[in-house]
Amino acid sequence: MSSLKKLLAVGGILVLLLGVMAGCGEEAPTDEEGEAEGGTIGLAISTLNNPFFVTLEEGAKEAAEDLGYDLVVLDSQDDSSQELSNVEDLVQQEVSVILINPVDSDAVESAVSMANDADIPVITLDRSAEGGEVLSHVASDNVAGGEMAGEFIVDELGGEGKVVELEGVPGASAARDRGEGFHNAVEGTDIDVIASQTANFDRQEGLSVMENILEAEEEIDAVFAHNDEMALGALQAIESSGRDIMVVGFDATDDAREAVSEGSMAATVAQQPALIGSLGVESAADYLEDEEIEEYIPVDLELVTE
Structure with a gap:
């Protein structure tokens, strides 16, 4: 084989190896437009001015990335009217599933019903909804x-x-x-x-x-x-x-x-807020992949005394 052919062969192998390595990154798989292949999940969270819910959000984000979904997070700032506005925004974005961590379990009914009317399934996290149709509830007892x-x-x-x-x-x-x-x-x-x-x-x-x-x-x-x-x-x-x-x-x-x-x-x-967030996203992904999910998904508790 000539020196030129040898160089071309080696170069081809290097290009192939670089391509394989590039495919081994941890980013979520995306389509040609750069969107996550799994689609988009919305999360309306009661407040991000509380460490517990910040950790819940982190768990949800990590699960979404691992599973190949985009996650849109909107902060309701402990205000039920802002929560309703956030859900309206998620409905307009045509997300596949809406996760809601309610500000108020009674007041959230309007937001859940809005999602129901748009045929977007709802999963509640940590706090339940007293009205509207909810696919599943993920929370501690x-x-x-x-x-x-x-x-x-x-x-x-x-x-x-x-x-x-x-x-x-x-x-x-x-x-x-x-x-x-x-x-x-x-x-x-x-x-x-x-x-x-x-x-x-x-x-x-x-x-x-x-x-x-x-x-x-x-x-x-x-x-x-x-x-x-x-x-x-x-x-x-x-x-x-x-x-x-x-x-x-x-x-x-x-x-x-x-x-x-x-x-x-x-x-x-x-509690385990990160697990609540990740289980919410995993449940949404299971639903979108036509898998059956439980109406209530419990998360274990323990008493910390030292």
């Missing part, structure tokens, strides 16, 4: 989590004491369910729930509400907050007051885990 927190408080207080409950957004299924589980656990004991007030899942509101309760109540043994943001706000108020009050949260965010590890917070109920 919030009642069981509330019971877990309540039982911990009962055990730590020896079955008696005065407890404050900081509630989440009124109307949100997570708030209702966590509160239900907590009250299930303390019912029949000598635990006295001396205050139940909403702080809307917000740290600053948790601080403000707890400051007011501390001024009004001379004796408080424990606080159960429906999420870690409120728990951390309450903890700040308690530390400023110089009083010794046990605080239990819910979600096991990084800040809460650190507070538990340091001993300033007693416990938090661990």
Whole structure:
């Protein structure tokens, strides 16, 4: 073989090898127009001003990339009217499936119905919808989590004491369910729930509400907050007051885990927000590939105490 032919043969092999290597990247497969082959999934998320939902979004994005789907994420900013506008936007974009993490389980009915009218299936994440047709719901068992927190408080207080409950957004299924589980656990004991007030899942509101309760109540043994943001706000108020009050949260965010590890917070109920997000996308993909999916997809919980 001539030197020229040898060079051409070697060059061809190198081009082939480079082509194979280029095909081994981790990017989602795309069509000729650069769009993901699987299509587009929409995610209307209640707020991205909360670490829990940021992690949920990250899990959804990772799953979408792995499965070859585009994911359009819209932040509802804890506003049901913005949520409705976001879903309208996703409907206009003709996404294949809409994932909704509702701001309010009752108010989201209008958004779900809008998607239903457009024949776009809906999957709810973390919080359920009280109306409209939903294909599947992916969430932790919030009642069981509330019971877990309540039982911990009962055990730590020896079955008696005065407890404050900081509630989440009124109307949100997570708030209702966590509160239900907590009250299930303390019912029949000598635990006295001396205050139940909403702080809307917000740290600053948790601080403000707890400051007011501390001024009004001379004796408080424990606080159960429906999420870690409120728990951390309450903890700040308690530390400023110089009083010794046990605080239990819910979600096991990084800040809460650190507070538990340091001993300033007693416990938090661990959800798996990234898994909730990824399971939502995987369920949407299964539906689009004509696979059967469950109406309720549970995600395990655990109590973090150290």
